[in-house]
Amino acid sequence: MPDQGFALAPRLRYLVGRARRIDVGSVFERAREASRDHGKWTPLVVVDMLWQAGFRNVGFQDYIDYDFSILNRAERATYMTHPVSNQISQKYDHPDYRHIFQDKVEFDGVFSEHLHRDWMVVTADNADDVRAFAERLGTIVTKEPVGQAGTGVHRYHAAEVEDWAQFHRGLWERGELLIEEVIAQHPDLAAVCPGTVNTTRVTAFFDGQRTHILAMAQKFGRGAVSDQMTFGGFYTMLDEAGRAVGPGYDSHGHVHETHPDSGFRIADFQLPLMDDVRAFVDRVARVVPQVQYVGWDIVVTADGPVLVEGNWGAGVYENKPSVTGIRTGHKPRYQAAIGF
Structure with a gap:
């Protein structure tokens, strides 16, 4: 302990x-x-x-x-x-290892086997490689290496690119240096919002032997490239079994009994493959054990969970009493696992 x-x-x-x-x-x-x-x-x-x-x-x-x-x-x-x-x-979270989580390119390199998707890095002279990568996949997501809350994330369709040299130059000049394959999310997630890859935030603590899941929040987008609140997204807390504890909400006072676009009732959501999610979070938590407290963003696909990113400054997702009727939070779980 x-x-x-x-x-x-x-x-x-x-x-x-x-x-x-x-x-x-x-x-x-x-x-x-x-x-x-x-x-x-x-x-x-x-x-x-x-x-x-x-x-x-x-x-x-x-x-x-x-x-x-x-x-x-x-x-x-x-x-x-x-x-x-x-x-x-x-x-x-040891300061000598935080850079792995701050730089998305470095993160993808260290956690590559847990991404379960193709990715590449833009360089000054690889326009042909970028074109081949994008045309093979059809749609790609680009990311600036350093960013938060969904900033610096973009989505492009290869069929809409007319000048590949110019497209490549734009990526390079804007600093969109990481290109990734679009994740194909599980049908249960797509049923809520098919236009956005909907991530699950799993806040966890690795004590050197065991990985403790402290809180889980399911984020839902509105069709944009990101499900963050800056793109109109919202979230609902999940219980230990992965079931939503109530409607969705955000930090701007918006409450969503149902998804505004699909009509899906948020309180009915059940995250699929929860046993796989627990095992997956345990595996990724052991990759850089010097960073013990992490907010992991994962996506559940039909084949199991995949990793989007890890946040060493985990942030907080909590229950909102006026929405759920639940008047307690997750701090006792943090205290039991971490010992403060």
Whole structure:
């Protein structure tokens, strides 16, 4: 079992950094949102938000996303938050190995056998190779090596390219250096949104012997190249069996009982091949054991799970009480596995 607790100095540095970056206007905007949604007095919400941020490690967006204004102290204590997640990352993700997860090209190289799809790298002089790769696959996805929240991800159809030299030059100049085959997702995922490859975020901790799955969130897109919220996507939390615990939601106040495009009832979703998912996450967690706390993005296909990427700064996906009716979060599972 890992050492108990987190070092005080990194936590203090984090809090000082947050205090310096605080956007007072944003705090009031979020407080008004909570006031509107839950009938709370705005000044009281502001004070509570600041107290929770300063003394309970609760981010301002955490406070809104997880409906803290309607939860009591005991219920709030069950929620994982971004400041705590950051502390775990800083302690258990070795800085000498984080670069593997930050650079998508390097990541694909290290985790190649777990991708289960073709990929290549754009260089200054391989326009013919790019053309051959794209024409063979028909549709390709390109990625900038460093990006987050779906930024720097693009989708192209070979049939629409008229000038391959110009296309290649554009990729090179824009820094879209990684090209990948499009993943063919499982029919159960395609039934919800066929136009986007819908990823499952599995947050896990590898203790050196065992891989602990801490939380699972199923993300759904809206037909764009990415299922991230910046592309209109949303998510629902999954239970240990891979079943949705309620409707979908995002950080912008949108709730989806059904998928807006397909009409699929989100609460009816069941992630297929859960036994395979557990085994797969255990395998990938052992590839770089020095990075113990990772948010793995996977896609379940008809042949089993495939890896999209790993996030050493795992972030947090949690239950939203006003949507699901469930007033507890996943923090006890984190504490049991990590020991803080």
